Amino acid sequence: MKIVKVEAIPFAIPYKKPLRFASGEVHTADHVLVRVHTDEGLMGTAEAPPRPYTYGETQESIVAVIDKIFAPQILGLTPLEREAVHDKLDRTVGNPTAKAAVDMALWDILGQAAGMPVSGLLGGFTDRMRVSHMVGFAPTDEMVAEALRVRDTYGITTFKVKVGRQPYRADVDACRALREALGPDAGLYIDGNRGWSASESARALREMADLGLTFAEELCPADDVLGRRWLVAQSPVPFIADESATRAAEVTRELLGGSATAISIKTARTGFTASQRVLHQCEGLGVEVVMGNQIDGQIGTLCAVAFGAAHRTASRHAGELSNFLDMADDLLAEPLTIEDGTLRIREGAGLGIDVDPGKLARYRQDR
Template sequence: MRITGIKATPVAVPYRHEEHWAFGRRLGCVSVLIELTTDDGIVGVGEAAAYPSADIVLAVLDSIKSLVIGEDPFSIERLVRRIELVGTWHHVRATSPAIAAVEMACWDIVGKSCAQPLVNLLGGRFRDRVECFYYVAAGSPDDVASEAELATRTGFGTCYLKVGSDNPHLDIDRVEASRAGAGPEAKLRIDANEAWSPGSAVRMIRELGRFGLELVEQPVSGRNLSEMAYVRNRSEVPLLANEASWTRSDQLAVIRAGAADAVSVDNQLDGGLLNVKRSAGLCEAAGLPVVKHSLGELGIALAAAVHTIAATPNFTYANQAYGALLSDDVTVGFGGGIDSYDEGCLPVPTKPGLGVTLDQDRIERYARLYRTRGSEFAFTDSAATKQSRALPKF
């Protein structure tokens, strides 16, 4: 079997609420859906987060096309190494989601050819369903409390909230509101996206710790591991590395520096699903749990992640997904809004490959939305581009 073509379709799906983080916002999720065709007639699907933009993802796909077409989709290790070495992507630390999408589509082809769900090809089920957190959209404290209450009412056990705003008192008010809305039993995780200096991080974590935090994600720069270790050694709340741990090389450095209590991993930023398995093994050897990170995803990429997590023991925390924010999806019955989740969990698909069915009408609808309004959904916030920002904020 040989790969004969790559088709790429950018789509934009609106959020229920704007997504805000330390230095920007998004109105929706932009993904590039890909289809790998083969000479056997089997089509594999994949998905790339539009990071840093859909145009860049499309350019990467075009640049690696000659390295992919004509290759055997079963030879995934060979194909990815061909892209990394012949294509010189090994010089780029965080690789493009485009490469991960090609690898994902190859796994879909392999699963369909073998009539097996992907989880069975990645080691078999360690768990039957995968827990995700509820992404509480940042807003007024009243809005945050309402969203956190909805999270608990719909069965989610973990709430995730962005902090790192320009006003630290607003962060405190929002975290307090999230705890009030979610109730005393819910787990509460915050993410500062590198917004704090080490001293400020220690002070903020001590202040926010009274609300019973589960994890604090990337409170300081991910580029200075000694800062992370400094904060970790002074914090009673476990630290989760994210911007510091986008690749296996980064994760190894985090482990060596003693900079985190848990490690965020992302197949989109480190070349594919096999590398997530490698990341998890690396962290397991160091006695650390791993958490799936997301740049924003629809049902295709989410299904791929669920298969991988289900086959990997040390994903012991709730993982990042966008069900609480998404208004819709491009698949039938998987991903999308919070109605797809049962007690905050997603089932492992049982059909061959990724096990998802695409909804062509919705793909066309959201492809049209991308063509007409795609810039409104980009990672780059047009309002923020008019400002000169600096990190840490204080």
């Protein structure tokens, strides 16, 4: 079974409510639908979200790198030759979400060919994950109202709060208000997207010492190497590397260099193949992982839950799987639903991604 065509289709779906965080903001899901076709009529599907403030990719660059470089390199290979595919893709530096989408589309084909769910092929640990909801910047009362609405509507009880604003006290106050509103049993952790300095981060962590935070993520830049190590050494909770550890080598550097003590795994940037490498690396080193969200749509979220549920350690903490709730619409024929704070994988062969042709026609940007 050979790869005969790779499509990179740009589409745009507005957000009902933009997501704001220290490194950027998202108003529209201007993603790229990636479809890999085989000569036996199977088609694998995934999506790539451009995050210029994190990886430098844009919607146009993702389409270009797939059309001009990746597709010509992998045509004629089979979906089983994933090492050969990655050998080709890795000749181009960067472009993580474009590479990840190709990888996940290939796994989708493998699942369909085997008649088995990808989550089972990856590990089959469980069929669902608890969901963690990401609360973006807004006035404190709006952040609290959103968390309560999400808890009451979807049963979600774990929240990642975006921090990293200036002055840092606004974020400390928001976290305190969230803890008071959600009660002592809610899971609460923070993500600074590099917005604070190391010393601001240390002060903020001290002022939040009584809030029962479970993790702190990318509070200051990993490029502030000594400051970051100094901060991580005194952090009272595991310190997650997200955008500073986007590849296995960076994971090694951040963990062994003392700049992180936990890792965010995002299938949107490491697909399934490299996410497994990162996960196994973390297991071997004995650090915890959280399934992160690349501000994914429903297709990306289905990929994240398929990977997270497949693995014992990746499903241990609630996964960030709810950002799609803020989108005005999506491409799936059967929308994802979060019930009792839980998202289930799709049963059936492959990833279970069934794109509604009418919706794709409406939102695609290339026609």
